Amino acid sequence: MRPDMHARTMLPVPDRPALGLTTYDAKDPETSYPPIEPLLPPPGAPNVLVILLDDVGFGAPSAFGGPCFTPTAERLAGAGLRFNRFHTTALCAPTRQALLTGRNHHSVGMGSITETATSAPGNNSLRPNTKAPLAETLRLNGYSTAQFGKCHEVPVWQSSPMGPFDAWPTGGGGFETFYGFIGGENNQWAPALYSGTTPVEPPATAEEGYHLTEDLLDHACAWVRQQKALMPDRPFFVYLAPGATHAPHHVAPEWIEKYHGAFDDGWDVQRERTLARQKELGVVPPDAELTARHDEIPAWGDMPEDLKPVLAREMETYAGFLEHTDTQVGRLIDALEDLGVLDDTLVYYIIGDNGASAEGTLHGAFNEMANFNGMAALETPEFLRGKMDEFGSPSSYNHYAVGWAWAMDTPYQWTKQVASHWGGTRNGTIVHWPNGIAERGGLRRQFSHVIDVAPTILEAAGVPEPTTVNGVLQSPIEGTSMLYAFGDAETPERHDLQYFEMFGNRGIYHRGWSAVTKHRTPWELTGGAVPAFDDDVWELYDGASDFSQAHDLAAERPDMLARLQRLWLIEATKYNVLPMDDRTGERLSPALAGRPTLIRGDSQLFFPGMGRLSENSVASIKNRSFAVTAEVDVPAEGAGGVVIAQGGRFGGWALHTTGGRLTFTYNVLGIHRYDVVADDPCPPAGTNCGSSSPTTAVGSARAATSPSSTTGPRPGGAGSRRPSR
Numbered sequence: 001m002r003p004d005m006h007a008r009t010m011l012p013v014p015d016r017p018a019l020g021l022t023t024y025d026a027k028d029p030e031t032s033y034p035p036i037e038p039l040l041p042p043p044g045a046p047n048v049l050v051i052l053l054d055d056v057g058f059g060a061p062s063a064f065g066g067p068c069f070t071p072t073a074e075r076l077a078g079a080g081l082r083f084n085r086f087h088t089t090a091l092c093a094p095t096r097q098a099l100l101t102g103r104n105h106h107s108v109g110m111g112s113i114t115e116t117a118t119s120a121p122g123n124n125s126l127r128p129n130t131k132a133p134l135a136e137t138l139r140l141n142g143y144s145t146a147q148f149g150k151c152h153e154v155p156v157w158q159s160s161p162m163g164p165f166d167a168w169p170t171g172g173g174g175f176e177t178f179y180g181f182i183g184g185e186n187n188q189w190a191p192a193l194y195s196g197t198t199p200v201e202p203p204a205t206a207e208e209g210y211h212l213t214e215d216l217l218d219h220a221c222a223w224v225r226q227q228k229a230l231m232p233d234r235p236f237f238v239y240l241a242p243g244a245t246h247a248p249h250h251v252a253p254e255w256i257e258k259y260h261g262a263f264d265d266g267w268d269v270q271r272e273r274t275l276a277r278q279k280e281l282g283v284v285p286p287d288a289e290l291t292a293r294h295d296e297i298p299a300w301g302d303m304p305e306d307l308k309p310v311l312a313r314e315m316e317t318y319a320g321f322l323e324h325t326d327t328q329v330g331r332l333i334d335a336l337e338d339l340g341v342l343d344d345t346l347v348y349y350i351i352g353d354n355g356a357s358a359e360g361t362l363h364g365a366f367n368e369m370a371n372f373n374g375m376a377a378l379e380t381p382e383f384l385r386g387k388m389d390e391f392g393s394p395s396s397y398n399h400y401a402v403g404w405a406w407a408m409d410t411p412y413q414w415t416k417q418v419a420s421h422w423g424g425t426r427n428g429t430i431v432h433w434p435n436g437i438a439e440r441g442g443l444r445r446q447f448s449h450v451i452d453v454a455p456t457i458l459e460a461a462g463v464p465e466p467t468t469v470n471g472v473l474q475s476p477i478e479g480t481s482m483l484y485a486f487g488d489a490e491t492p493e494r495h496d497l498q499y500f501e502m503f504g505n506r507g508i509y510h511r512g513w514s515a516v517t518k519h520r521t522p523w524e525l526t527g528g529a530v531p532a533f534d535d536d537v538w539e540l541y542d543g544a545s546d547f548s549q550a551h552d553l554a555a556e557r558p559d560m561l562a563r564l565q566r567l568w569l570i571e572a573t574k575y576n577v578l579p580m581d582d583r584t585g586e587r588l589s590p591a592l593a594g595r596p597t598l599i600r601g602d603s604q605l606f607f608p609g610m611g612r613l614s615e616n617s618v619a620s621i622k623n624r625s626f627a628v629t630a631e632v633d634v635p636a637e638g639a640g641g642v643v644i645a646q647g648g649r650f651g652g653w654a655l656h657t658t659g660g661r662l663t664f665t666y667n668v669l670g671i672h673r674y675d676v677v678a679d680d681p682c683p684p685a686g687t688n689c690g691s692s693s694p695t696t697a698v699g700s701a702r703a704a705t706s707p708s709s710t711t712g713p714r715p716g717g718a719g720s721r722r723p724s725r
Contacts, residue, residue: 011140014378047345054246057356059410064428065278068322072330078605082434090419093152095353100479102454102612119594122576136174146177149241160617189252244325247399255320263315267407268301274410314400343434352427356408356416360399419502420516448492451479499571504582508568515564
């Protein structure tokens with residue numbers, strides 16, 4: 001095997017001209033040039049597949065003792081390694097940017113989600129060009145690269161079809177192929193999809209059997225087959241990030257029915273069952289204890305009896321959703337096995353980008369947008385009971401209750417967003433690589449973090465960390481390669497210091513000890529007071545004897561607590577965590593947060609053919625009066641169709657014609673719908689269609705949109721021309 005002669009620390013790898021005799025005539029017998037050889041990674045570099053599920057707690061998948069059957073995860077764990085002390089950041093976009101760069105989330109500007117970005121360096125959602133993504137490093141070293149699924153790393157003011165595309169997967173993200181969606185969540189039955197940077201429509205409808213996760217796996221399987229057919233000698237890097245199991249929990253009824261009655265005993269009993277199963281599997285120590293239920297989380301016995309069937313159905317739906325997702329992932333594993341490349345593919349299966357989500361209210365939600373808009377009270381127990389059979393269906397946008405999120409994080413305290421406690425940050429992770437890992441079915445207890453994935457992949461591929469990428473000097477990767485633990489379960493951990501912070505919830509891990517403080521509660525999205533940062537109460541845990549953070553030692557060891565608090569402040573300063581920012585609603589306002597907006601002013605002009613636009617590509621009408629004026633040509637046979645619309649079934653508005661009459665429809669969360677209909681039909685072209693009296697609506701317009709809402713002129717309408725809003 002020839003040694004690798006490429007200067008791989010400088011990317012792109014510089015071209016080196018061949019030296020030697022230059023002949024005058026190519027037919028000269030002494031004419032000799034080396035054959036053109038495409039750039040490939042160093043010999044022995046494996047294929048790489050990183051799978052990242054969404055909103056799955058440590059105690060949810062059966063592979064880690066949970067009640068949701070995950071056959072693919074169990075299959076990979078049986079032939080690979082389980083890591084039971086792997087951590088994320090407690091929120092989706094920060095975890096993803098940390099995974100894709102090998103840097104802490106504040107280091108790459110992703111202190112929270114893109115929709116709440118501020119002008120502070122640790123929270124501006126802008127990845128510095130001194131921190132190139134893993135996919136770009138691998139691509140420039142000869143890997144084929146592709147991403148399928150969720151991308152939540154694009155700054156909101158860069159999410160329009162006009163870009164810039166620096167933060168998009170196929171722009172500056174290093175991926176040659178992307179098929180998925182931009183943002184935090186999507187409707188599994190009717191998603192807003194992109195192919196590269198081009199908006200595309202799903203190939204079928206829910207009624208025709210469409211589901212987003214299945215679509216993503218169709219594309220992923222087709223891509224790897226084509227890649228191996230056309231480039232068998234070139235390894236690939238595939239990043240599969242389905243939107244599942246983030247709410248809305250969408251799945252066909254047959255998956256839900258598998259769990260009928262399984263959760264009738266409630267979340268308190270479920271935690272006990274899960275812990276027992278975790279001990280049987282060995283994924284928690286025999287002496288691990290269940291943490292206490294906090295007063296903010298209701299006991300199952302305190303829930304209204306007539307609501308319990310709804311609550312159980314919420315969890316049945318989620319369990320079916322997770323099993324469906326894991327089963328679809330199995331299709332890609334099967335494809336790799338059929339291609340004969342599974343044994344030489346380094347597979348990371350990270351079961352969740354944070355802890356289970358507690359954003360669904362104490363009772364759960366049929367339409368989670370109600371809670372995000374401060375209208376959860378509209379979904380009364382009577383309303384939820386009437387909708388129980390629709391959970392998971394195309395008519396729902398559902399989420400489960402806080403108690404289930406707590407149970408899905410067994411045995412830990414708290415949930416997603418709470419970066420202080422392991423319930424928010426510890427996610428079961430499986431590594432499968434038969435050609436690189438001798439042990440089958442092993443357990444690894446070394447502390448690790450999502451920033452460790454990138455350096456592990458680089459070391460496994462024999463690719464050095466680059467010093468320059470595209471002419472820009474790179475800052476060091478902040479993670480620690482996990483490769484050292486692949487062959488030895490007992491080797492001491494190398495990642496022994498890690499800070500955590502999200503919305504003021506914060507903590508630090510150092511050599512077995514953790515100091516943590518919870519600052520705010522995830523499901524209190526509106527209202528409610530939070531303490532001053534200096535008034536937060538810190539807790540102290542000894543991981544050597546307390547796996548689940550069940551026994552607070554702050555009173556017994558104030559010296560250790562003070563030492564770790566100071567260490568947290570040092571790390572926070574080093575990685576741009578400061579200033580901490582616990583604002584919620586204020587950060588949704590670009591003016592208050594200090595981030596740019598794509599659209600300036602109070603009006604916006606649209607033209608036919610613009611197609612689907614993201615919510616942040618249009619002027620904001622939230623919580624304000626607004627007017628819509630459309631200039632249209634009405635055909636002789638009369639008007640019919642949509643002129644412009646924003647949102648859809650679960651909240652939004654539309655200007656359209658019904659029975660030839662101009663109509664404005666305002667949809668409040670799919671619960672209440674208001675129609676304003678013109679008295680007379682729209683007259684044919686050449687006469688007035690009522691544009692002198694613009695349609696006006698007043699209301700809580702925040703409720704009119706959802707993260708996946710879109711705006712744009714709709715084809716097939718009344719010859720729409722120059723609509724403005």
